[in-house]
Amino acid sequence: MVGGQATEQGDCSKFKTTIPHCCKKNPTVVDLLPGTPYNQQITNCCKGGVLASWVQDPANAVGSFQLSVGQAGTTNKTVRAPKNLTLNAPGPGYTCGRANIVKPTKFVTADKRRVTQAMMTWNVTCTYSQFLAQTTPTCCVSLSSFYNDTVVPCPACSCGCQSNATHPGSCVEPDSPYLASVVSASSKNSYMPLVRCTNHMCPIRVHWHVKLNYKEYWRVKVTVTNFNYRMNYSDWNLVVQHPNFDNLTQSFSFNYKSITPYATINDTAMLWGLKFYNDLLMQAGPLGNVQSELLFQKDQATFTFDKGWAFPRRIYFNGDNCVMPPPDAYPWLPNSGFRQYTSLLTLIMTSLSTAALMYVHA
Incomplete structure (x- = not known):
């Protein structure tokens, strides 16, 4: 095997001369680490099991390994497709279908003068489910705007409720004198989040702030905060869905890529950090946040601040759907006409009351 290794060798006692790399019928194969000797590498291997998304980094979005299966024969009739493939990641969440036979893969030589062909090629599709990965959401969204003093927080108990009374250690207060000891004592191999005590109890909060309004443009500030100490x-x-992403002029501190899941509707964008600047979101603490501003050009036919139009429809963090506040809680646009109408009505009622009192005294 090159480009990967089986975690267990299994029982190879029946082999007397050449001992196989693995004798288990259901081996677990892991990627090799960067810096592996060249004679153990293959193209697209040795990333330590870390794959980037295709949009962010296509060169590191592919992983591969090569193995030789003994006693499998050398014809299409003797070689059988693998069964029960499972993609393991930090925690559950992936479900893989059966291996389907597709057109054999073709390989072009380095001088591009000859093409060889694989004996058989199978295709296995694995899908990710947030509901299988964890029982509760992992992120939430808060909202604010320049035209309203109200800051709409994440909905209460978005990712769970504080239960330190019945389950001590479910969260940590940021000003606790025991914070350092609790964090250092937490299991390094556990993927269960150790979060700061908040009303939402989410490891990640995304804040969308409508910052400024210009004649032909408007500006938004997006802040991602990590509340996970672990x-x-x-x-x-x-991944953010908003109808004005078809006119995004500039993203100041995030990379941006338009995503068109509905072909003709360009309302979805993928944002991620700049390399070596803010591509690493640190654990909870003073450095546990990243932020950027987005500048949109107005489409006068659709643009409005009314009825929460300026806020996103959906937000996903690392593929997980974030909990949004209810629409009726969004910061509302002050209606100056309503205030003028109320003042005029009050003035009329006051005048009528005064006239009535004068008539009674007369």
């Missing part, structure tokens, strides 16, 4: 997030990403 994990930092390298190569994180956001």
Whole structure:
């Protein structure tokens, strides 16, 4: 095997001369680490099991390994497709289908003068489910705007409720004198988040702030905050849905890529950090946040600040759907006409009351 290794060799006692790399019928194969000797490498291997998304880094979005299966024969009739493939990641969440026979893969030589062909090629599709990965959401969204003093927080208990009374250690207060000892004592191999005590109890909060309004443009500030003391997030990403992403002029501190899941509707964007600047979201603390501003050009036919139009429809962090506040809680646009109408009505009622009192005294 090259480009990977089986975690267990299994029972190879029946082999007397050449001992196989693995004799288990259901081996677990892991990627090799960077810096592996060249004679053990293959193209697209040795990333330590870390794959980037195709949009963020296509060169590191592919992983591969090569193995030789003994006693499998050398014809299409003797070689059988693998069964029960499972993609393991930090925690559950992936479900893989059966291996389907597809057109054999073709390989072009280095001089591009000859093409060889694989005996058989199988295709296995694995899908990710947030509901299988964890029982509760992992992120939430808060909202604010320049035209309203109200800051709409994440919905209460978005990712769980504080239960230190019945389950001590479910969260940590940021000003606790025991914070350092609790964090250092937490299991390094556990993927369960150790979060700061908040009303939402989410490891990640995304804040969308409508910052400024210009004649032809408007500006938004996006802040991602990590409340998880146990994990930092390298190569994180956001997927945001908003109708004005078809006119995004500039993203100041995040990379941006338009995503068109509905072909003709360009309302979804993927945002991620700049390399060596803010592509690493540190664990909870003073450095546990990243932020950028987005500048949109107005489409006068659709643009409005009314009825929460300026806020996103959905936000995903690392593929997980974040909990949004209810629409009726969004910061509302002050209606000056309503205030003028109320003042005029009050003036009329006051005048009528005064006239009535004068008539009674007369």
